Structures are given as C-alpha cells and as structure tokens.
Amino acid sequence: MNRQQAELLLQQNFKLPKFYDEQWKTIDRVLNGGRVLLIEKTGFGKSLCFQFPATVFNGTTVIFSPLIALMRDQEKKLQSLGIAAKCINSEQTPEENSQIIEEAKRGKIKILYIAPERQENNEWIEATRQMHLSMVVVDEAHCISVWGHDFRPAFKRIINLVKLLPKGLPVLATTATATKRVEQDIAQQIGGGITILRGNLMRENFKLFVAKVNSEDEKMIWLGKNIEKMPGSGVLYTGTRIDTEIYSKWFNYLNINSTAYNAGLDANSRIAIENGLMKNQWKCIISTNALGMGIDKPDIRFIIHTQIPQSPIHYYQEIGRAGRDGETAYIILFYNPNEDKKLPEAFIEGGRPSIKKYEKVIECIKTGLFSEREIIKHTNLKQSQFRVIKADLLEQGIIREVNYSHSKKYEFVPNSQSLNTKAFEELRAAKTKDLEQMIEYIDTTDSRMKFLCDYLGDNTNHVFTNCDNTGEKKIKVIVADEWTAKLQEFRENYFSELVVESRDSNIINGVAASYYGVSNVGDAIHRSKYENGGDFPDFLLRLTLKAFRKKFGNEHFDLILYIPPTKSGDLVKNFAEKLSQVLKITISHNLKKVRETKEQKIFENNYLKHENVSNAFSYISPSEIIGKKILLFDDICDSCATIKEIGKLLTNLGAIKIAPIVIAKTVGGDLV
C-alpha cells in the first residue's frame, strides 16, 4: 500500500486528511512487518501509527497499555468512528472481560487494548491460541526500562513476549518520554532489528514558570489567590495523597471548584473524575502523579506542581498533557529550597529496603510456595517494601511469579545469580543525578524548554521565548495579611476524615483532629505517651472537640467508649473522660482486651495489624450496647485496624452507629 492509497483509507475511516511525514514513515514500516520504536511528543498522533495499520490488517491488533484511562478514552473514540475497538481491564467485571475475549476469538475486534498484567491471565492465554493476531503494540514503552521514570515490572513479560513473536509480525513501541539511555535500553530489549524514529520534543505553546517560595503557606496563598485567574481548567500536582486532600479542602474553603484525585480512590470515583475533567467540570483537579499519563484531553490550559518531581523526565511527562491542542498552556513549578528536595530524596534513598530485607524474602521463598500476603506475614514487611523487593528479585531472575489456580505464588529460581546490589547502587546514583538535573532546571537562567529538550536528547537549535527566563514575566509570591489570616482560619477548621466504613459493620467514617508527624499535635502526643509528659494537654482536647463539632455537629451519642491501650497507661481513658464531661455523653469503661496484643506500630503491614487485634476485644455488659449510638475514641490511628475491629464487635452486639474520633492520624502508607 502506498501513501496515496493509505491516505484515501485514512479519510474514509478516520476522517483525517493526511499523515504527517513521520507518521507515514512509521506506518509504512509497520505495514511491511517491521519493528519500530517511535518517540514523539504528546499530541503528535502516535496512536494513529498503530490504529491505522490495525484497520488495514486482517486480524486483531493487541495494544499493551498500562493506562486504563487511556484505554477507555481511545476505545470510545475509535468506536465513534465505527472501528471495532475494545479494552480488557481490571476495572471491568470478569463477565465483561470474558465477553470481549469471546468477541476477539471470533475475530470481531480489530483493536484490543489490554494491560500488561493480563499476560498472567489463563483465560487471556487461552484466547490468544484462537485469535488471528496481526500486530503487537507496546504503548508507553518507557515502562520497559528501569532507567526511565516509570518502570513497571509487568512490562518485563511483554518484552519476553515480543522476543518470542515471529519475524515479520509488526511490533510498534511508542513513548513520549525517553532519554537516549532509555531509548537504547528499549531498543536493545525489543531487539529484532528495531528501527528507532525520534521526533522533536519541544512544546512551543507551553509557557514555563518556576516560582521559588519559602513555605507551603506561600504556595497555598498564591494558588488560592490566582488559580481562578488562570485560563480554562487544569491540573495541580502535589507530592502526596494527603496534599491532594489538603489543597482540595483549601480550594473548597475558598469556593474554588476543584476535586482531589489519587490512586487511593476507588475505580468508580476515578472514572467519574476523569470524565468530569474531560467536561471541564472543575477549574482544577488536584492530583498525585496517578493522574496524567493517558488523559487525552486537548485543552488542559495549565499544569502546576506544588512539589518538584524526581527528574526532568518525570516533569516533562507530567506537563506533557497540557495544551495538546497547540494553544497556550501555563506550566508552573513551585519550589521551596528549604523543604521540597526532601520528598524526592526520600523516594530515592528510602525507595529500596535494606539488603537484609531482600535476604529475608529470598529465604522465605526458598522454604515454600507462598503468596504475596503469606510472604508479607512471614517477613513482617510493608506491602510497599515487599513490592519493591519483589520487582527487583523478578528483574534479577532470582524469583519468579507463577499463577496457581488464580493465586499468584512466588518461586525461587534454582541456580539463579545472587542478589546484585551493585545494580541498586547504579540506579540510585542515576536517580540522584536526575534529581540534581531537576534542581538545575529550577535554577537555570536560560530557556527552560531548551533545558528539557537537551535533557531528553533532543538537541535543538531552536530559539525559545516561552519561559520566565526568556521574556515571560516571573512569578513573585507576595503574602498579604488578609491571606495569611484566611489560611490560618482554614487550618483551624480543617479536619481529616477517618475512612473506615464497611459493609459488614455499623461503623461510620470518623474524624481526626490532626495529623501525627507533621504538626505540634504529634509532638504533644509523643511527649505524653513516650516521655512521661503526663496527660494529653488541653489544647488537644479543644482541637478534638472542634473536630467533633465539625464532623458530627449536634448529633446525639449514647455512649463514649475508648480503646483499651497496649502500653500508655490511662492517657486515653483520662482524655475520654474529659470528652465525656464536655460533651455530656456517658462514658463506659466496659470495652476490654481479652488477650494481650502488641503495639500496632511494630507491624509493617495491614495483614499483621489485623491479625494482632482480631478477636482481641470484648464488652463486659453487652446488653448496654443494644440500639446505642457510640462515639469511639482513640489517641492515634494508623491503619485503623483496631477501630474497624471494635466497630465489628459493637455491631455484632447490637450498636446501631459507631463513630470514631482520634486526636491524630499518622502520615504514612501510600503516597500517590
């Protein structure tokens, strides 16, 4: 098929007039059974490079994509053009996925999007035996490389698959963000005489700014004051999940139409927010980097970061979604030199557990065939730590992940090499260097776009005039008293929710008066609990009462119960008594421990925390509980496993509502 013929088909099937030269170069190679790595900026039209050939081929094109949002988006667009496209993903029901697999087997689907993890699924493997496969696409191919910004272990298997594919079966790998090192790594891993096509990565429609500040307050105030003045709608990236919540509440407090998004939300909420974003439902989505890659919205007008990403490539990827329509997009990065380096440094330094923990996992796997849950329990590791270890051990070929009757188990690979810690050191050094480059981006006095292009290996001679170093006005943060007061008022009235509701319990979501670890509240609790500082100070009582009023208003409760402590004596009891007096709710001392438990903080994961408190409590006169609304108090909540356990107990005893309240909730766990 020549270009002319292809463009006729393009007009008929995609309603597009013609290909760009680079698109045709890719498509031509693919149509001839070649293997191509295509590196082009967001908005270039990479998808067409596989969607078009897919419609020309007789069989089904399989696209491995890590992004469910992107899958959904592209599926919708293709279907609107009358092209048989479907996606299989974990957010659809198994029945829906099975139905799609059946259609694929019957040759009814031209373009099938699947997550790389699907390669582990038996039903999928069975289906591939009967499908007529015409092409394999690896989208977001930078996920293949550990040197990239978003390495995903599941891609390792996709590479193995690609290596096994027969010569002549077209393979296209695409990415918008690959440094030269990542490019070489992908090309070498895919092999098979792959052709690399790299476009220029500059985005002239971006207006890039860096705003140096001295505190988080300055960021919040500038944003509070200016975000409504920004054109259109956009995304505010924060460094942690908690920050998405805090910024979102701050904006709501200022009546700025916004919502928070992070990986902790359930699938339905995420889908609703993604859809809302497409329809400009909010001025701003406040998100961790869980949102972004794959959102195909042409008119995101601004992207603001309150926290520096780990590297310029992370940054380029995250800002890449703005201004896909070619219109001006504002890109702002806030940086507090005193604080903001700590989070990415912690990711780099703390990203890898100790070697001892690696050895613990290897030893455990050698003794038997275990699931992730079993290994976590045996080794008392955090799930996140285990996952880092697991990814490294899989990468080094020391263990393998095997599906046994729908359950994933981990096997030791006999005669495998011993743990290569040198690889970790190399990676750590590379990441540290990347972070230094990110700081250089902040400090550069030259063109910021040129800086990013150079970093990505796109050495352009283009003269840019699109940043605050090349003609655009610099952002200066001026803090007026009025705004300081507003922020102060917000802080005093903002309380975090304890999300504990579950189907089998009458417990409702509660409230925490503060965060442990990021405020003077944490220090005060610590002094009382661990430094013989006496009862919790009265300002904590005032704060907790304020949180109570804010969350529960004048709601009536019949009883206050408090969680019997493991170690800290009568602190919790005394505090609960004070609450009882002020709120005029009867206190009960009848909630008891029936067996000894350990302090929850020694357990690194939720399985062990749950086990530690499971059936550990009882209530002395159960008849007191029947039909009662109960306020359940504790000093600190981490995983909330104890609160949930008592919620179940009280539900079983007949309580009709259990509302938890704590002085502080810990900051930890998952960040994105």
Place this chain on the structure above:
Amino acid sequence: MNKETAYWMSLAHELPAWSFSNQSGWKNEDKINLIIQFYYEKKMTIEVFFSLSKEVWKTEFLLSEQRIAELQTCKLTIANYSFLAENMESSGIEAVPLISQDYSKTLKENLKKSAPIVLYIKGNKQIMSEESVAIVGSRDASDIALQFTDNIAKSVSEKYKVIVSGFAKGVDKQALDSSIACRGQSIIVLPQGIMTFESGFKTYYKQIIEGDVLVLSVFHPKAGWGKDLAMARNSIIYGLAKEIYVAEAKPSINRQGKETKGGTWTGVVDGLKKGRTIYVRQPENSEKNDNKILIQKGAIAVDNKGNVILKDSSKYVQKIFSF
C-alpha cells in the same frame, strides 16, 4: 529464553498428524526429516526456514503443495504460540527442542525418529544427562511389587542414578516417593500437558528448586490427562531410561469392561521388540500377573532386590551390571 520456542511448538503441534483416517498427515518421522534437512544439512534456523518463500520450500526441500499449505497454516499459529510460550516460560517451564544440547541424548538414541520434537520441562534439566533407570508397573500393584520398587529406587539413588517414572498411582508413585525419601533424583514423565500439572508443581516445589526433580511432558502444554496420552507417555519413560525395571504387569479393564493387557505390558513388549534389555521381577507362584509371561517373552528375571536370576540356575546369581 529461546526466541524460537514458538516456532518449535507450532511445528510440534500444528501440523495435521498421520492417522489411519489421514494417511497424508505428518508422522513424527516426517517432521524429523524436515528438521534434518533445514537444520543439519542446510544449517538453517527454524526462524529462517519459516521465513522462506513457498517456492524455496518447493525447490529446495522438495515439499508437496499440500505440505507447503500445511506449513503455511502452521506458520500462522506462531504468533499465537508466542503468547503461550511466554506464559509458560514465565512459570519456569522450558521448551527443549530436538536440536537443543539440553535434549536428552538417551531419549534420542532410544526413540530415534520417534523422538518428540519438543520436551517441556520444569526443574533441573541436568538430570536428563545422568544415568537413568525406569521403574514401571501397575497402578494397582501388590505390596510385594511396591517393596520391589522401593528396593530398586533406593539402590539406584544410592548410586546417583536418576529414577524415571510416570506420575500414576502404584509403582510410579512408589518409585518417586522412594527416590525423594533418600534424596535421589527423579524425572516425572507426565501423561498430560505440563501446564496442567499445577498441583504437582506445588507438591514437589521444594524438590524442584533443590534440583532433585525434573517434570517432563511431550504433549501440548495445555493438554489435559487422557488415557491415550498415558499410553503414549510410556514410550517416553522407556526412552528416557538406560535400564528398565518392571515391578508388576497386570491386566486392566478398558472402558468397554474388557480385560486388556495394560500399559506396562504394551511398553515392555514394544521395548523387547526394539531390542531393549528389560528386567522383570520374578513373581512368586501365587501372584496373578503377567510378569512370568514377559520373562518368557525375553525379559530378564530379577529378584526382589534387582539381582538377575539366571535361567539355568536355581540359585540367585549376582548380575554383573552396574546400576
């Protein structure tokens, strides 16, 4: 990882097989002849062979139009097999094609052009190059036969030889258990596709990772257990072993309720025809099995410890052979 695995799997499983109703189908021998042509004579990889044009297949390999069409259909399935091969290899299962250095030399020597195109294995593949002894017999073996199995397995293991057995009840299971009990090495030859052996992989996880057990199958990796596969598997057990011991051959009842000679019998008779030396336990007079007939047919009688019983002597004579 062998990037040609999917090609070998397609060649092994996707060509129409010879049968009485399809006499133009491919015999194993035909496939091996083709492999000899492209790999050994023309020094060509299977990937290169499959990328050749129809014309080259016709002129250089003298293939008929029908065979070419069948090979082309086979070629179309390679992409499909890539998915299965990746899934299989990520589970630690390896496909060993006939041309591989890892392929059992004993099997190749014994089966010649009946040797399977691909062996699917999980475990310590080094075991395939060790001296090996098969112990076979009925699923419904007597205690005395099981004792014999135990004796042979222990004696073989002590001499660092490998026990080859099927994964059936009775003698097979006893041979495996006895070998494991004394930390000997074993090859389990499956009567099914290797990817359907999940429970076995769980049970023998430790032995597999410690290098004491190799699981092997020659069938399509997803094939379920079948009687025909169990019968076909017997020749692989015999083929993998340098020496064969029969604990007990008993008649079995087929689906129609008729008594048949059973797999052990068929395997031994076939082995004897091929000139293999097969040791059969000398039964006691009270035993009702076919051991005696097999001895009459040419198998060598051995006592309960595996010592050869010479025909012209009533006394046990220590056989001069090495386990």
